[in-house]
Amino acid sequence: MEPHAPLASDGAARHICTMPIAAPIAVEHLVKIYKTVAAVDDISFTLAPGSITALLGGNGAGKTTTIATIMGLTTPTSGRVTVLGAEMPRQRYRVLRRMNFESPYVEVPMRLTVRQNMTVFGMLYGVDDLDGRIAELARQLNLTDLLDHPTGRLSAGQKTRVSLAKALINNPDLLLLDEPTASLDPDTADWIRGHLERYCHQRSATVLLASHNMTEVERMCERVIIMKRGRIEDDDTPAKLLARYGRRTLEEVFLDVARGSGIQREAAQ
């Protein structure tokens, strides 16, 4: 990978300073029921500005539904979700320009070149000086030589970098990432994590990260929310979770929670 380039332009930095202060994400008693199944069952949490938080849980734990509700793609059955001060999904158009996401459930159009995709999404997000922003992102994400290649002909790692470029095109204040390094080799995954960390620290951006990669979570996140069967099972810093469960890795903590052995272990101690 090439040396890391600086992340934020002066204009973008000024944009941050003028942002009104509001909790990036506030979830209050969120319930989402599909027919008779509660995908999310009365969860509440608030994210601090500039924080990186992991949302963990096994398959069917309710992570994707929670993220979809935060993005305004799903209407809550009850409860309230506010993002950057706007109630979702009702007031979503007030804040969608200030947020972005990356998910394995969606892709950028594969027939379009990298530059064409970034142009379209840049226009959708109202990015000023779009050519400059595309050049800046391409330099940061090592995509300059690939800009005029069709996205579908790139390797998995290159496609992930394109998806990340799309997610960062508008310099978002809030970034939702669903498995951002899934199916990447360790070197590329490490590089992506490094870039995301620098972006967040330099721009004070808030990140909610859903991941099954515990090494990634331990490295990047200052807070971990663990979900199981639609509820929040635990919510703390990685260090406190490790201490509470008496484990050495978050993977062991995750397994304890997933298999229901955490409570017994805690009680035994």
Added chain:
Amino acid sequence: MTGRAASAYLLSSRRIAAMMLRYWYLLRSSWPRLLDLIYWPTVQMVTWGFLQYYIATNAGFFARAGGTFIGAVLLWDILFRGQLGFSISFLEEMWSRNIGNLMMSPLRPFEFITALMVMSVVRLSIGAVPVTFLAIGFFGFNLYGLGLALVAFFFNLMFTSWAIGIFVSGLILRNGMGAENLAWGIMFLFMPLTCVYYPVTTLPPWLEPVAWALPPTYVFEGMRELLIHHVFRGDLMIDALLLNAVLFGAGAFVFFKLLESARRHGSLMQTGE
């Protein structure tokens, strides 16, 4: 309301242009897509053109009604290809798994719909305009000879095709790709009822009110009046326009209801079957 808050609810020409650019890039990058635009209209026109030529040389009435078949074929293609152009552009987002990106972006549904409407005209122009010139060359039928009437016919047919396209897009958003076949086939339901190739009086009396409830019926009747009796029936075009306004409003209403339902049922992230 502050300027910033107000701007959150306004349509953006830049976002509409972004979506048009997206579809233009796609068309430009794929010759099979371009070929497909022109292939079926050409096949249709040639087939029906020869049939008309045969009938016209063997039947007095059809000799007088010169051009009604081929005119009907070309106008039907505006209706059918208009809806298909709208729906295929929409389906491209489902096929490429890009709909989540769009729904999560600042793009408003009406901006998306506007871009799809414009692209349906662009796609139709690429496919149908060369065919109209072929019709002149092969059969001496000049669609542009209809003059201003053609503008009225075209606008009414496009209006209908957009209304149906919006309705079908809502169904696909709500029900996933299982509803894709509707995009390809729904217009054929209109073919017998809108009396593309025959007068409304050919239908059984109980079916005639149904035909008159559909805007394209007025266009095809108007086309026959013009070609057979050389009379432009402006009243038919106004009736079609009024019905189209109702149909378009109903299509948009149903689309937004289905979009709301898709948000409730969480189907915007699940774009499969």
